[in-house]
Structures are given as structure tokens and as C-alpha cells.
Amino acid sequence: MSTRALSFGAIAEAYERFRxxxxxxxxxxxxxxxxxPLRTALEIGAGTGKATRLFAGHGVAVTATDPDAAMLAELRRTAPAHVTAVRAAFEELRPDGGPRDLVYAAAALHWTRPRGRWxxxxxxxxPGGVFASFGGPVQLADPAVEEAVRAARAPFLASDEVPSPDGTAPDRPMQWPGTELRRSPLFGDVRQAVVGRRLTMSAREYVGYLSTVSAYLQLPEPVRRKAYDAVAGALPxxxxxTADLVVHLARRRPG
Structure with a gap:
């Protein structure tokens, strides 16, 4: 897991508040x-438990894993009693406790090591169990506001996007990780779907969201503050x- 992935722990409280x-x-x-029925699940990179609470709320016994202690501390604060929190990177996980009905990652799979992932x-x-990966950027819906923010951010940060891990162009009908899943002999019935979301945020909440985005977290602290101030000044x-979720689903083949 990369240093960039582990940068989230320092802002766990903001992650819980603004994501x-x-x-x-x-x-x-x-x-x-x-x-x-989905009775058991393992979550990769659970963070503060945003997705954990959704699945656990439907009675799924979730084992929520994350390498960062601060993130897991936030998760334990709000997770139901039947959630088991484990501090571990994905690469450290072993199939202890038996196989699950579901393994999923919420905006976290791109932080895992490609080699041996599947x-x-x-x-x-x-066998027959489900893998799910879902996530997507939070983007300003008004093109004029988006352009104003891009111009304000430019002196400090060229882009805050996370590029496709396998280089898939954004206009391709199947996006990553569906592209990799289709090539894996271990999985079948690969599907891609979109869950649409449109949200309203105050300018402060939007800048708070940016304070959880890895591209900003990699900036030196004084530069980061200037970038936040510049963006805030460009916002109404x-x-x-728009915060659409691109969802990828696949089923583990028997054998």
C-alpha cells in the first residue's frame, strides 16, 4: 500500500465528516x-466505515479492514456490534475465519497492490461469492464554477483526479476494475452499473471534502492551505x- 494511501489517517475526522x-x-x-442472502462480508480499506454501516445495517456480518489505526478508531465509534474491525492492509489478509459471501471495496481498491490482487x-x-467495488469523484455540477475552481487551484495543483490504475480511457464503456476482472480466469459475470447521486454542499463543506482528497494531502502544508483558500474564494x-457511484460486480468462479 502506497504512502499516498496511508495519508488519510491524519484526517480521519474530516473524512468521516465531509465524505x-x-x-x-x-x-x-x-x-x-x-x-x-449476504450473511458475511469482508471490506477492503474500510476507512471510517461509511460503507461498513450500509452493509452492516442490513444484517451483514462485516469484517472491516484498514491499515490505518486512526481510520479504524473512527469506524469503531459508529459501527454496529456485529462489525469486526481488523487493522491490516489488503496484502496482509489471509482467509482466516472461512470464505465470505461478499468481498467489497469502497473507493479503496486503487490503493491495493496490482500483483496478485485477484x-x-x-x-x-x-465459490459463487460476490466481489463489489464502487466509488467515484465528487464533482462540481456547474461548469462555470468548476472552471473557476480549476483556475484558482492551478498555481498549487494541476489536477486532483485519480487516474485509472490500468490506463483505461474515461470514455471506454467498461472502466477499471471491470477491465481487469474480465481478464481474470477467477471471476465471471462481470458487470458495471452507475448509482446516480446529486448533492448540495456549502462552500465550507466542499473545501472540507477537498481536505480528504489525496492529491491535496500530498502538498506541503503551507501550499495546501493556500490551495484551499484559493478554492474557497472561487466558490459561491x-x-x-455530482457524486455518481460507478459499481463493478463479479462472481468468483467455482474451483
Missing amino acids: PGYPEELFELVAAYAGR PRVAALLE GTVEV
């Missing part, structure tokens, strides 16, 4: 794809954002 949660439609999509996931799943009091 959007996950909607019921997401659980319904995963459950419908599974086609059978054999590791498959080892954590029972309230902004509309």
Missing part, C-alpha cells in the same frame, strides 16, 4: 446481483455536486 455516505440503492444493487480476493470468497455560498 458522502452510501445510499440504500447501492446495497439493493449488490444484493440483487448476489441473488442469495487471487487474493478470490481466496477470501466462497452553496454548490451542487
Whole structure:
């Protein structure tokens, strides 16, 4: 796991406060794809437990894993009693406790090491079990506001986007990790879906969200503060954002 991935721990409280949660439609999509009860799950890179609470709220016994102690401290504060929190990077996980019905990652899979990724996931799943990955950027809906923010940010940060891990162009019909899953002999029935979200945030909340984005966290602290101030100065009091979730689903093949 990269240093950039581990940068989130220092801002765990902000992550919990400013990152959007996950909607019921997401659980319904995963459950419908599974086609059978989801009793047990393992979560990769659980962070402060935004997705943990969604799945656990439907009675799923979630083992929530994350390498960062500060993130897990926030998760334990709000997680239901049937959630087990484990401090571990994905690469350190072993199939102890038996295979799960579901393994999922919420805006975290791109931080995992590519080599051996899919054999590791498959080892954590029972045959026919479901893998799900979901996430997406929070983007300003008004093009004029987006352009003003881009210009204000430019002296400090050229882009705050996370590029596709395998270089898939954004206009391709199948995005990563679906591209990798389709190439893996361990998984089948690979699907991609979108859960639409449109949210309203105050300017302060939007800058708070940016304070959890890894591209900003990699800037030296004085530069980061200047970038936040510049963005805040370009924003109206309230902004509309799109926060669509791109969901990838796959099923572990038998054997």
C-alpha cells in the first residue's frame, strides 16, 4: 500500500465528516446481483466505515479492514456490534475465519497492490461469492464554477483526479476494475452499473471534502492551505455536486 494511501489517517475526522455516505440503492444493487442472502462480508480499506454501516445495517456480518489505526478508531465509534474491525492492509489478509459471501471495496481498491490482487480476493470468497467495488469523484455540477475552481487551484495543483490504475480511457464503456476482472480466469459475470447521486454542499463543506482528497494531502502544508483558500474564494455560498457511484460486480468462479 502506497504512502499516498496511508495519508488519510491524519484526517480521519474530516473524512468521516465531509465524505458522502452510501445510499440504500447501492446495497439493493449488490444484493440483487448476489441473488442469495449476504450473511458475511469482508471490506477492503474500510476507512471510517461509511460503507461498513450500509452493509452492516442490513444484517451483514462485516469484517472491516484498514491499515490505518486512526481510520479504524473512527469506524469503531459508529459501527454496529456485529462489525469486526481488523487493522491490516489488503496484502496482509489471509482467509482466516472461512470464505465470505461478499468481498467489497469502497473507493479503496486503487490503493491495493496490482500483483496478485485477484487471487487474493478470490481466496477470501466462497465459490459463487460476490466481489463489489464502487466509488467515484465528487464533482462540481456547474461548469462555470468548476472552471473557476480549476483556475484558482492551478498555481498549487494541476489536477486532483485519480487516474485509472490500468490506463483505461474515461470514455471506454467498461472502466477499471471491470477491465481487469474480465481478464481474470477467477471471476465471471462481470458487470458495471452507475448509482446516480446529486448533492448540495456549502462552500465550507466542499473545501472540507477537498481536505480528504489525496492529491491535496500530498502538498506541503503551507501550499495546501493556500490551495484551499484559493478554492474557497472561487466558490459561491452553496454548490451542487455530482457524486455518481460507478459499481463493478463479479462472481468468483467455482474451483
